Amino acid sequence: xxxxxxxxxxxxxxxxxxxxxxxxxxxxxxxxxxxxxxxxxxxxxxxxxxxxxxxxxxxxxxxxxxxxxxxxxxxxxxxxxxxxxxxxxxxxxxxxxxxxxxxxxxxxxxxxxxxxxxxxxxxxxxxxxxxxxxxxxxxxxxxxxxxxxxx
Amino acid sequence: xxxxxxxxxxxxxxxxxxxxxxxxxxxxxxxxxxxxxxxxxxxxxxxxxxxxxxxxxxxxxxxxxxxxxxxxxxxxxxxxxxxxxxxxxxxxxxxxxxxxxxxxxxxxxxxxxxxxxxxxxxxxxxxxxxxxxxxxxxxxxxxxxxxxxxx
Amino acid sequence: xxxxxxxxxxxxxxxxxxxxxxxxxxxxxxxxxxxxxxxxxxxxxxxxxxxxxxxxxxxxxxxxxxxxxxxxxxxxxxxxxxxxxxxxxxxxxxxxxxxxxxxxxxxxxxxxxxxxxxxxxxxxxxxxxxxxxxxxxxxxxxxxxxxxxxx
Amino acid sequence: xxxxxxxxxxxxxxxxxxxxxxxxxxxxxxxxxxxxxxxxxxxxxxxxxxxxxxxxxxxxxxxxxxxxxxxxxxxxxxxxxxxxxxxxxxxxxxxxxxxxxxxxxxxxxxxxxxxxxxxxxxxxxxxxxxxxxxxxxxxxxxxxxxxxxxx
Numbered sequence: 135x136x137x138x139x140x141x142x143x144x145x146x147x148x149x150x151x152x153x154x155x156x157x158x159x160x161x162x163x164x165x166x167x168x169x170x171x172x173x174x175x176x177x178x179x180x181x182x183x184x185x186x187x188x189x190x191x192x193x194x195x196x197x198x199x200x201x202x203x204x205x206x207x208x209x210x211x212x213x214x215x216x217x218x219x220x221x222x223x224x225x226x227x228x229x230x231x232x233x234x235x236x237x238x239x240x241x242x243x244x245x246x247x248x249x250x251x252x253x254x255x256x257x258x259x260x261x262x263x264x265x266x267x268x269x270x271x272x273x274x275x276x277x278x279x280x281x282x283x284x285x
Numbered sequence: 286x287x288x289x290x291x292x293x294x295x296x297x298x299x300x301x302x303x304x305x306x307x308x309x310x311x312x313x314x315x316x317x318x319x320x321x322x323x324x325x326x327x328x329x330x331x332x333x334x335x336x337x338x339x340x341x342x343x344x345x346x347x348x349x350x351x352x353x354x355x356x357x358x359x360x361x362x363x364x365x366x367x368x369x370x371x372x373x374x375x376x377x378x379x380x381x382x383x384x385x386x387x388x389x390x391x392x393x394x395x396x397x398x399x400x401x402x403x404x405x406x407x408x409x410x411x412x413x414x415x416x417x418x419x420x421x422x423x424x425x426x427x428x429x430x431x432x433x434x435x436x
Numbered sequence: 437x438x439x440x441x442x443x444x445x446x447x448x449x450x451x452x453x454x455x456x457x458x459x460x461x462x463x464x465x466x467x468x469x470x471x472x473x474x475x476x477x478x479x480x481x482x483x484x485x486x487x488x489x490x491x492x493x494x495x496x497x498x499x500x501x502x503x504x505x506x507x508x509x510x511x512x513x514x515x516x517x518x519x520x521x522x523x524x525x526x527x528x529x530x531x532x533x534x535x536x537x538x539x540x541x542x543x544x545x546x547x548x549x550x551x552x553x554x555x556x557x558x559x560x561x562x563x564x565x566x567x568x569x570x571x572x573x574x575x576x577x578x579x580x581x582x583x584x585x586x587x
Numbered sequence: 588x589x590x591x592x593x594x595x596x597x598x599x600x601x602x603x604x605x606x607x608x609x610x611x612x613x614x615x616x617x618x619x620x621x622x623x624x625x626x627x628x629x630x631x632x633x634x635x636x637x638x639x640x641x642x643x644x645x646x647x648x649x650x651x652x653x654x655x656x657x658x659x660x661x662x663x664x665x666x667x668x669x670x671x672x673x674x675x676x677x678x679x680x681x682x683x684x685x686x687x688x689x690x691x692x693x694x695x696x697x698x699x700x701x702x703x704x705x706x707x708x709x710x711x712x713x714x715x716x717x718x719x720x721x722x723x724x725x726x727x728x729x730x731x732x733x734x735x736x737x738x
Contacts, residue, residue: 139592161486162324162479166315166369172633172658173313176626177464184463184521205625209662218317219486290441312637313630323482323507327475328615335614335672356474360511370637464626466619468671475615520619 138211140229140239140254148249151225151241152281153189155182159220170216175251176208179240182224183255186238190228190281192274201259201268206235208255214248221245228278234259234267236278289362291380291390291405299400302376302392303432304340306333310371321367326402327359330391333375334406337389341379341432343425352410352419357386359406365399372396379429385410385418387429440513442531442541442556450551453527453543454583455491457484461522472518477553478510481542484526485557488540492530492583494576503561503570508537510557516550523547530580536561536569538580591664593682593692593707601702604678604694605734606642608635612673623669628704629661632693635677636708639691643681643734645727654712654721659688661708667701674698681731687712687720689731 141147157178165171187193187203196203216222223243230237235258242251259268292298308329316322338344338354347354367373374394381388386409393402410419443449459480467473489495489505498505518524525545532539537560544553561570594600610631618624640646640656649656669675676696683690688711695704712721 160479160483161316162322162482164317165312166317166319167655168317171313172661173626173629176629177462180464180625181462202620205665207662207664208625209660211660212658215657311630311634313633318504323510324475324478327478328613331474331615332613353469356514358511358513359474360509362509363507366506463618464624467614468617468619468621470619473615 138252141252147239148241150229151227151239153186153227154223154225155185156221156223157181159216159218159222161218164218168217170218170220172212174216175210175212175242175253178222178224178242178251179208179210179253179255182226182240183238183257186226191277195271195274195277196259200261200263202262203257204260206256206258208253210240210251210253212251214244214250216244216250222250228281229254231270231275231278234269236270289403291360292403298390299392301380302378302390304333304337304378305374305376306336307372307374308332310367310369310373312369315369319368321369321371323363325367326361326363326393326404329373329375329393329402330359330361330404330406333377333391334389334408337377342428346422346425346428347410351412351414353413354408355411357407357409359404361391361402361404363402365395365401367395367401373401379432380405382421382426382429385420387421440554442511443554449541450543452531453529453541455488455529456525456527457487458523458525459483461518461520461524463520466520470519472520472522474514476518477512477514477544477555480524480526480544480553481510481512481555481557484528484542485540485559488528493579497573497576497579498561502563502565504564505559506562508558508560510555512542512553512555514553516546516552518546518552524552530583531556533572533577533580536571538572591705593662594705600692601694603682604680604692606639606680607676607678608638609674609676610634612669612671612675614671617671621670623671623673625665627669628663628665628695628706631675631677631695631704632661632663632706632708635679635693636691636710639679644730648724648727648730649712653714653716655715656710657713659709659711661706663693663704663706665704667697667703669697669703675703681734682707684723684728684731687722689723 159170163170163174225241227239228236229239235256237256240253244250259270261268310321314322314325376392378390379387380390386407388407391404395401410421412419461472465472465476527543529541530538531541537558539558542555546552561572563570612623616624616627678694680692681689682692688709690709693706697703712723714721
């Protein structure tokens with residue numbers, strides 16, 4: 135796990151997660167190799183990301199009259215195999231709050247609390263009309279800070 | 286194949302198809318049983334349906350300022366197993382043109398020209414505001430008739 | 437609802453459901469028309485079908501050394517629009533137990549307990565080697581009967 | 588584009604791609620925000636990756652009696668919005684050939700030959716029984732070198 139560029143200290147990194155979202159690997163999310171298809175983590179990340187933003191109170195604010203959240207990048211590291219019907223818990227945190235963007239980190243644990251997936255991705259607050267980045271408001275940042283274990 | 290409610294005579298039924306859409310079974314569309322997942326045919330039907338409506342010249346007309354196409358029902362009969370990387374051809378025809386709706390039939394052939402899937406589904410032309418069925422215009426019906434082998 | 441071929445009396449039909457499976461419409465399961473994509477019901481049906489078979493005690497028996505369950509057909513009727521983040525409950529019942537197959541019916545209710553989707557599909561018990569239908573054992577039928585409200 | 592960690596010089600990086608795979612954004616791969624869903628690039632990457640490995644002659648060798656290819660990580664950078672029915676071309680190259688792994692890079696161009704997505708991911712050659720990394724054979728490396736524009 136030492137080679138993951140977005141994780142400096144795994145124990146500290148792990149402690150900063152407050153929010154999590156539970157789901158179960160569906161049959162349609164497996165493939166002919168007998169395990170979870172490699173596309174599926176990004177379904178779970180999206181589900182957890184939206185539920186995190188709703189919990190924080192940012193989901194509705196984020197796509198209001200002027201702005202819309204746009205995914206700039208996404209990445210996932212696969213640490214252990216996942217199989218049909220496994221129950222997983224996807225943790226999400228705002229690892230970095232920029233001027234116009236948000237870096238979210240993801241950690242997925244299996245039923246034995248082992249890390250099976252980690253990931254990260256940037257969301258940019260974009261002006262609907264111009265397509266250019268918009269500053270996150272103080273209200274947005276306050277909401278995120280309140281919901282982050284540490285920073 | 287005699288039990289399929291929407292097929293009276295398979296040879297005649299087969300002859301009426303003019304339009305087809307080619308695709309290949311993706312790895313992410315298989316499941317841990319080693320074959321195409323049962324959800325996947327409806328992805329291929331939708332792709333073929335939209336390409337059929339585009340070819341006929343109905344796709345843009347269908348969802349104009351007033352109306353929108355709404356799927357009322359969908360069904361699929363599985364005749365032969367399908368596997369990763371098989372190339373399939375999905376045929377589509379307008380089997381019945383109603384006052385406010387369209388019954389589309391689907392036939393999927395494998396590389397050996399064997400019928401692997403058949404299906405059908407109704408699309409209703411619906412008023413965006415009221416949600417009520419809208420009559421298909423004569424122009425819409427003409428376009429469909431021109432594109433149907435027989436009726 | 438009177439036109440659905442697999443429903444004779446909707447009130448009686450509705451009463452026969454014992455098992456249900458809860459889920460939430462994911463963002464990735466919507467499409468650019470702003471609502472749930474038409475492929476998605478078959479994801480929910482599969483999830484509910486497998487959980488039903490597990491609850492009944494048939495999932496592991498069904499794909500043992502000799503046999504495997506094969507989907508013969510699937511259909512879905514769309515009664516009301518579904519949108520992102522709606523919580524839905526998918527009911528499953530064994531509507532008919534044949535010699536070598538099982539007809540499952542599906543009913544999906546929204547948060548207001550309105551019927552939003554109905555469906556059905558046949559699963560055939562197939563011999564892994566020969567690909568031919570295998571008789572359902574008495575044990576399988578007993579398990580299903582115990583779990584069905586009426587028949 | 589200067590911030591992408593896996594791209595040093597974009598012009599040189601672009602020139603090294605030899606293989607590409609064409610596809611079209613499906614309706615079911617969009618979401619209620621009106622564009623391609625953020626999960627979809629990983630479907631296209633997988634499709635292109637497998638077709639690349641088949642072209643190179645590695646797909647069958649890779650999952651033989653002893654070994655199996657395992658995805659270690661995946662990432663995608665979103666450069667431009669993608670919409671329903673856009674035709675895209677996904678380029679794949681072996682950017683780095685390790686002792687037991689392969690780093691693949693991805694570049695997706697739209698119909699105007701603009702870069703819309705870039706990405707990368709590592710595949711490890713793993714022993715089926717022990718789950719431990721297996722050395723890539725000289726034959727595997729030769730096949731890859733022949734198919735790479737430069738390295």
